[in-house]
Amino acid sequence: MNQKPQARLFVDAELSEGTAVELTEGQAHYLRNVLRLKEGQLVALFNGRDGEFLARIETLARGRATVALASRLREQALEADLWLVFAPIKRARIDFLIEKATELGASAIYPVMTRHTMVERVNLARLKANAIEAAEQSERLSVPHIHAPRALDQLLASWEPSRRLMLCDESKTAPPVASALKTARPGPWAVLVGPEGGFAEDELDGLRKLPFVCPVSLGPRILRADTAALAGLALLQAFIGDAAR
Amino acid sequence: MNQKPQARLFVDAELSEGTAVELTEGQAHYLRNVLRLKEGQLVALFNGRDGEFLARIETLARGRATVALASRLREQALEADLWLVFAPIKRARIDFLIEKATELGASAIYPVMTRHTMVERVNLARLKANAIEAAEQSERLSVPHIHAPRALDQLLASWEPSRRLMLCDESKTAPPVASALKTARPGPWAVLVGPEGGFAEDELDGLRKLPFVCPVSLGPRILRADTAALAGLALLQAFIGDAAR
Numbered sequence: 497m498n499q500k501p502q503a504r505l506f507v508d509a510e511l512s513e514g515t516a517v518e519l520t521e522g523q524a525h526y527l528r529n530v531l532r533l534k535e536g537q538l539v540a541l542f543n544g545r546d547g548e549f550l551a552r553i554e555t556l557a558r559g560r561a562t563v564a565l566a567s568r569l570r571e572q573a574l575e576a577d578l579w580l581v582f583a584p585i586k587r588a589r590i591d592f593l594i595e596k597a598t599e600l601g602a603s604a605i606y607p608v609m610t611r612h613t614m615v616e617r618v619n620l621a622r623l624k625a626n627a628i629e630a631a632e633q634s635e636r637l638s639v640p641h642i643h644a645p646r647a648l649d650q651l652l653a654s655w656e657p658s659r660r661l662m663l664c665d666e667s668k669t670a671p672p673v674a675s676a677l678k679t680a681r682p683g684p685w686a687v688l689v690g691p692e693g694g695f696a697e698d699e700l701d702g703l704r705k706l707p708f709v710c711p712v713s714l715g716p717r718i719l720r721a722d723t724a725a726l727a728g729l730a731l732l733q734a735f736i737g738d739a740a741r
Numbered sequence: 742m743n744q745k746p747q748a749r750l751f752v753d754a755e756l757s758e759g760t761a762v763e764l765t766e767g768q769a770h771y772l773r774n775v776l777r778l779k780e781g782q783l784v785a786l787f788n789g790r791d792g793e794f795l796a797r798i799e800t801l802a803r804g805r806a807t808v809a810l811a812s813r814l815r816e817q818a819l820e821a822d823l824w825l826v827f828a829p830i831k832r833a834r835i836d837f838l839i840e841k842a843t844e845l846g847a848s849a850i851y852p853v854m855t856r857h858t859m860v861e862r863v864n865l866a867r868l869k870a871n872a873i874e875a876a877e878q879s880e881r882l883s884v885p886h887i888h889a890p891r892a893l894d895q896l897l898a899s900w901e902p903s904r905r906l907m908l909c910d911e912s913k914t915a916p917p918v919a920s921a922l923k924t925a926r927p928g929p930w931a932v933l934v935g936p937e938g939g940f941a942e943d944e945l946d947g948l949r950k951l952p953f954v955c956p957v958s959l960g961p962r963i964l965r966a967d968t969a970a971l972a973g974l975a976l977l978q979a980f981i982g983d984a985a986r
Contacts, residue, residue, distance in 0.1 A: 573961070592837060599968045601960065634962045672986065674979040714975070715846065715984030716818070717879045723844045726968070727975035730959070734919040734976055739960030741917065 501540035501550060501569075502533055504632045506639055511546040516554065516564050524561035527553065540569060542631075544638035547572040572637055576737035577684040580729060581606045581661070583691035584615040584645065585721050593722045594623050597640065598630035600729040601738060604641045606686075608648040612693035618645050648699075655708060659684040662732060663703055663711045664724040666694065670711035673728075677712070677735040685736065687728035689721050746785035746795060746814075747778055749877045751884055756791040761799065761809050769806035772798065785814060787876075789883035792817040817882055821982035822929040825974060826851045826906070828936035829860040829890065830966050838967045839868050842885065843875035845974040846983060849886045851931075853893040857938035863890050893944075900953060904929040907977060908948055908956040909969040911939065915956035918973075922957070922980040930981065932973035934966050 503526070509517045519527070527533045535556050541563065542548040548570040551563035580602040584590060597605055605627070607618050623642050631639045655661070662677075662685060663670070670676075688703070695703070703709050714727050733739040748771070754762045764772070772778045780801050786808065787793040793815040796808035825847040829835060842850060850872070852863050868887050876884045900906070907922075907930060908915075915921075933948070940948070948954050959972050978984040 588833075595965075596968050596971075599962055599964050600972065601962060634964065636962050672979070672984055674985055713984065715978055715982070716986075717844055717846060717881050719844050719879065720840075723841050723971070726841075726971050727845065727979075730972035730975050731979055733960055734917070734972075737960070739917055739958065740919055 499538065501538045503527060503531055504540045504542070504635070506628045506632055507541050507543050509543065511541060511543055511549050511565060513549070513565055513567065516562055517541060517551065519561040519563065521559045524556065524559055527561055528556050528558070538566075539563060541565070542637050545572060548637060570637065575603060575638060576601055576733060577603050578729065578732055578737055579604045579606060579659070579684075579686035580640075580689075580725055581608055581648075581651065581686050582689045582721060582725050583608060583610050583613040583648075584618050585692060586615060589720075589722045590615075590618070590623065591626050593725055594626040594642070595630040596722075596726050597729060598627045598636065599634045600726065601636070601733055602640045602729055603638070604643065606643045606651060607645040608651055609645060610648050610691055611696040611699055613691040614693065620644060652706065655706075656684075657708045659686055659708060661686045661688050661706070661709045662728055663709050664689050664714055664719075664728050665700070665711040666713075666718060667700065668713065670713040673712040673714055673731055676710055677731060680710070680736050682736045685732055687725060687732060689725045689728065692721055744783065746783045748772060748776055749785045749787070749880070751873045751877055752786050752788050754788065756786060756788050756794050756810060758794070758810055758812065761807055762786065762796065764806040764808065766804045769801065769804055772806055773801050773803070784808060786810070787882050790817060793882060815882065820848060820883060821846055821978060822848055823974065823977055823982055824849045824851060824904070824929075824931035825885075825970055826853055826893075826896065826931050826933045827966060827970050828853060828855045828858040828893075828934070829863050830937060831860060834965075834967045835860075835863070835868065836871050838970055839871040839887070840875040841967075841971050842974060843872045843881065844879045845971065846881070846978055847885045847974055848883070849888065851888045851896060852890040853896055854890060855893050855936055856941040856944055858936040859938065865889060897951065900951075901929075902953045904931055904953060906931045906933050906951070906954045907973055908954050909934050909959055909964075909973050910945070910956040911958075911963060912945065913958065915958040918957040918959055918976055921955055922976060925955075925981050927981045930977055932970060932977060934970045934973065937966055
């Protein structure tokens with residue numbers, strides 16, 4: 497019998513050895529009709545709090561599945577406290593961005609409205625589903641919290657100043673990202689990326705005056721918002737996050 | 742009269758002040774039917790060799806356009822000599838990867854076949870078109886050279902050893918990327934990313950024995966091939982490429 501889990505699923509339930517967990521209808525469909533698993537086969541479960549557990553499929557019927565938790569595979573690990581703050585972009589790009597931000601370990605994702613933000617509606621349910629799928633596939637032990645859109649000003653007004661905010665700044669006056677991050681303190685961070693049209697000049701001025709903002713240059717080319725977000729997250733993880741360990 | 746170019750186009754022709762350039766049928770269509778420009782309006786041209794020129798549309802008809810070159814807007818700048826070597830992935834992801842690699846300044850792109858590569862056909866013409874579009878939109882002065890697919894072994898057999906190869910290594914034994922790159926020498930580099938199924942164990946062993954290979958860890962999560970490629974390019978540009986300046 498193959499003792500390797502055939503799928504990895506995110507659940508809400510508490511996880512501990514010996515308990516049973518009922519999966520969602522969608523998860524039952526996925527195990528039964530997409531992966532064609534059978535009762536008795538193994539999956540892995542995680543919930544963002546209790547680590548990762550091996551679980552055996554007990555019942556698997558149309559729209560219903562229960563699993564029994566066996567051993568814990570991994571303890572919950574401390575993850576980088578790293579937010580992504582970005583102005584929403586169009587559908588295919590925002591889906592991609594959520595997937596990549598999840599893989600790169602963003603702990604929370606804040607869509608924000610800026611002066612030049614063109615996309616006003618965000619399908620939060622779809623973004624959350626994307627994040628869950630990316631967490632399941634990347635061996636991550638948690639799913640980033642995706643917040644409802646709000647105005648950037650409003651988010652900044654309640655900003656905890658111990659959290660540094662890396663501003664992806666295209667004005668050519670910001671220091672190169674590696675020199676800015678070389679002396680960066682560990683601790684809570686966020687990456688801020690503007691909309692496709694860029695920040696308004698007075699938005700940028702206001703941002704640069706905030707004591708927790710750290711403007712950086714990502715190089716001489718104009719990066720799309722999604723590219724800048726991914727580069728920023730990868731760089732922060734490499735310098736002060738969990739890719740630095 | 743607005744003296745700002747209304748579009749940015751990559752061309753093959755030599756560029757110098759006072760000469761005329763005939764655009765392709767596709768470019769004529771784009772200027773006339775998509776952007777709805779008129780004769781007399783301005784565009785910017787670049788060819789990867791002569792910098793960027795302002796050009797005035799002289800004739801614009803169905804399928805035909807000529808422009809007259811006015812002043813040079815930018816000199817050709819030295820760009821990072823940074824290759825991306827990757828095992829092909831599925832259509833939407835490879836399109837995205839080429840776009841992002843172009844924005845992040847890859848100078849050449851090599852699709853390579855490895856033991857576990859699932860995608861064997863690559864539509865080179867489409868990838869080249871994606872790269873041109875991304876270069877036009879990112880203010881880049883060149884377009885990466887996209888090579889025809891070949892076996893990884895074959896590429897490595899003719900590898901110039903002065904070019905360092907950053908191997909994105911998921912085995913948890915490689916050093917964190919920031920510590921590996923902190924002491925990296927400037928000069929020619931490449932990023933190597935395996936297929937979705939990963940490298941075979943003996944492929945990895947062979948790679949690690951090559952004197953020009955520098956294995957790095959991009960963190961504890963399993964990154965998709967496209968995510969790893971983008972993170973690797975962003976990190977190399979930040980440490981030793983044109984985002985470091």
